[in-house]
Amino acid sequence: MTACEITYCRKNSKNFLKNSVFSAQVSAFLIEMVEIIQPKSRGKCKMSKALQEKPLFREMDFKGSDKIMILNKLKVIEMIKTTCELNSLQSVREAVFDLKAQLSNIKSDKKGYLNIETNGDTFVFNQKKIFDELRQIIESQTLERAKYYLQRLYKGISEQKTSKINDLNLNRWKEYDDIITDSLWILEKRDNTGVHKADYWGNFIPQIPNQMMKRYTKKGEWVLDAFAGCGTTLIEAQRLGRNCIGVEIQPNIVECANNLIHSEPNRFNTVNEVVQGDSCEIDFKNLLSQYKQKSVQLLIMHPPYFDIIKFSKDPRDLCNSKSVDDFLSRMNKIVKNSSAILDKGRYFALVIGDKYSKGEWIPLGFLTMQEVLKNGFMLKSIIVKNFEETFGKRNQKELWRYRALVGGFYIFKHEYIFLFKRN
Secondary structure, eight states: OOHHHHHHHHHTHHHHHHHOOSOHHHHHHHHHHHHTEEEOGGGOEEEOHHHHHSOSOOGGGGOOOSOEEEEEHHHHHHHHHHHHTOOOHHHHHHHHHHHHHHHSOTTTOOSSOBOSSOOTTEEEEEHHHHHHHHHHHHHOSSHHHHHHHHHHHHHHHHOOOOOSSOOOOGGGGGGOTTSOOSSEEOOSSOOOOTTOOSOSTTOOOTHHHHHHHHHHOOTTOEEEESSOTTTHHHHHHHHHTOEEEEEESOHHHHHHHHHHHHTSOOTTOOOEEEEEOOTTTOOHHHHHHTTTOSOEEEEEEOOOOTTSSOOOSOTTSGGGOSSHHHHHHHHHHHHHHHHTTEEEEEEEEEEEOOEEETTEEEOHHHHHHHHHHTTSEEEEEEEEEEOSOOTTTTTOHHHHHHHHHHHTOOOOOEEEEEEEEEO
């Protein structure tokens, strides 16, 4: 139907719509279209000046940036409520365009949507994310769909929807770009910010405990790392506002770890400490009681991969296990010992790789997984994480490639993160 034909229908709308076979929704749409199309002389039709001056959507209008904005909660909510009461799609679009203009920068904000400081009546938003929400409203082809997105934005601002195991607001789930939800992790390099170092042979990358604590703990909750090493988990816990106790068998490493942890600012005033001990034998309940705690909400373990790396000469160290069966038996004991202090329904992340010995690939990761499942845990996920360079193989890529070609095997480029939930 041409614009002129629609205009004719508008002029004769009562009779036309009364006898029309169109649905009420389609009829309303036709009338709305006519309102923005004006008849010109000699039977020609042209779009209204308002529509020409304000295009429906331009990509550059809603590009935004990753800067954080502090918004006046009450004023933005009131604007959304008012916009939801409009009965024209064009009116909704104009209101949203106006909101976007106000949020572009503090100088253009004539209605007080933007704040300089946070207080009880504000909320924090990523500019790019909120512009994406506004763009989705503008792109809506029906009034009903536009109002649906408006109401979703309203919920994201006014309501906090979290689970029992983390602080993620599911009403604003699109904002969490930093949370990995895939089972294949391709991480180009380890986080080396602050006191994180890669010079301790065998320590895991900070991104692993960071992801686990964001997904499976809330601020102020407690984490246990049974193989603390140089304190990677505890450094991340302190940054994220979680309390964490680590156990490490080597006294010199305990001192090193605590020095690193306490050299960073403790913004959330949390407890983060590595203690010396053997996770096979230590009384975890007694350990927690020293901090007036009865349980933890997350377990993290990154044990030695049997004897691949000799961390110490201590016979109690898992790297000095007599055999694979001995290693697995001791891992079973550690899991049983520590799981007693993990709250039911909470999670346990085990980071481990496989072993290659005497021409045979030993699936150490899956063998250890089976030991965990014997102790009242449910397997939730298996994550495969890449690593491009280890301390032991640094600057030896050509040598290992030669060895692989000669020996008929493939070079280890991955390890596992087994995620369990306590039944």
